Amino acid sequence: MTCDLNTNLPDKAHDHGHDHEHGHGHSHDHADMTTADSRRRVAIAAVLTASFMMAEVTGGLISGSLALLADAAHMLTDAASLILAWVGYKLAERPADPSRSYGFGRMKVLAAFTNGIALVALSCWIVWEAVHRLLDPAPVLGGIMLWVAVGGLVVNVLAAWVLHGGDQHDLNLQGALWHVIGDLLGSVAAIAAAIIILTTGWIPADPILSVLVALLVLVAGVRIARQSGHILLEGTPEGLSPEDIRNDLEEHVAQVSNVAHIHAWALTESKPLITLEVTAVHGACTETLRRKVKARLAERFDISHATVEVVSEPC
Known part of the structure; x- marks a missing residue:
């Protein structure tokens, strides 16, 4: 079995250079630009989320609303999760070394997996608290609850809009986005509960709507954890x-x-x-x-x- 090396050598050299520089290199350049855009979007969303979190915590404690406190808990975990996602992007940029031949590319996948698990845990906590509120109802100040929830909705819509414009195939970005969407839904639920309480005085609306939001967030958390876990387990x-x-x-x-x-x-x-x-x-x-x-x-x-x-x- 032989090859005509004299004939093929110039073509082989040309092919190798073309494949490496134009095909493989262009793919890396595109990936780097996409990652930089995603990192920037996550940073903006983190600032928006953290800036309103304390106001929502204060409003939830004053009004006694579980929906507001659940939304504030969302924002707290969102701020941490968005920071984690940003750190994942920064670490993924580090070059390969003798100990890590692929570098830190999987750090953003690990961050996505962590965020997915956090969404599941947060959903379970909200359901647990809602059950206790249904068994032992507490008074809720609907007016304060309504205005704080409206402010939270505006902030969450802005954060979700920033993240939604990024790479739809980036699991790290999608994990961060779903944290914010969970917040957005929590704000909607808090507004709805506040209106029901102000108009009818029916306090159970607060924990019931919180559970509905928790179930939606649970589905997203399971999906993100499953997809990122499949990558970490080196699935096909x-x-x-x-x-x-x-x-x-x-x-x-x-x-x-x-x-x-x-x-x-x-x-x-x-x-x-x-x-x-x-x-x-x-x-x-x-x-x-x-x-x-x-x-x-x-x-x-x-x-x-x-x-x-x-x-x-x-x-």
């Missing part, structure tokens, strides 16, 4: 079925006899990785085949980082 990324990859390479790449030992996972939600073994037909140039396989993976499955081992078919 969505859309990268090993069987589909095998069939595609065997069908569309000439001189491929067999594809085996396929392992696909993701460093982050936007950086899939893959390793596989390709068996070349007898007489094929293994280096040329390796490049063809990597080119097909990038074109068909958008995988820019692939480790391809090529073995020869037995004589």
